[in-house]
Amino acid sequence: MTIAVDFDGTIVTHEYPNIGKPIPFAIETLKKLQQEGHHQLILWTCREGELLQEAIDYCASKGLEFYSVNSNFPEENADIVRARKLEAELFIDDRNLGGIPDWGVIYQMVMSGNCHRPAPAGNVVEEPKPKKGLFGLFG
Numbered sequence: 001m002t003i004a005v006d007f008d009g010t011i012v013t014h015e016y017p018n019i020g021k022p023i024p025f026a027i028e029t030l031k032k033l034q035q036e037g038h039h040q041l042i043l044w045t046c047r048e049g050e051l052l053q054e055a056i057d058y059c060a061s062k063g064l065e066f067y068s069v070n071s072n073f074p075e076e077n078a079d080i081v082r083a084r085k086l087e088a089e090l091f092i093d094d095r096n097l098g099g100i101p102d103w104g105v106i107y108q109m110v111m112s113g114n115c116h117r118p119a120p121a122g123n124v125v126e127e128p129k130p131k132k133g134l135f136g137l138f139g
Contacts, residue, residue: 001110002088004044005030005066007055009094017051019058025103027062033110040067044086044093090115 005011011027013020030041043066047055056069068074072087090110094100101109109115 001038002040003090004042004088006093007045029103029107043069
């Protein structure tokens with residue numbers, strides 16, 4: 001599975017442009033996913049230039065190397081100005097709807113192949129009923 005991972009707020013706390021504090025188990029979980037066959041981890045961040053290199057170096061100092069950075073393949077030149085459309089099966093990012101779950105939950109989701117966050121225990125989630133009209137806005 002190709003997994004794109006954000007840096008600020010996901011691997012470290014969000015203190016951009018500085019490197020934040022490590023988020024517990026982020027690096028360890030990503031390394032374990034690599035060991036278990038998810039070799040195509042992509043660092044997907046808005047950082048550029050020196051700030052990007054600091055993020056790469058930080059991860060490398062913790063033993064985490066990425067398949068590529070801000071690109072689908074290592075050979076792509078991320079410095080070329082273009083719309084960066086990434087092909088990944090999963091994006092791990094603190095800006096997801098609902099925020100980022102605990103890294104233990106992320107690991108279980110990836111390994112189970114069910115990368116959708118389950119509803120909290122005890123809550124019944126009803127399927128939305130189809131609505132009429134344009135995007136369900138007008139009936």
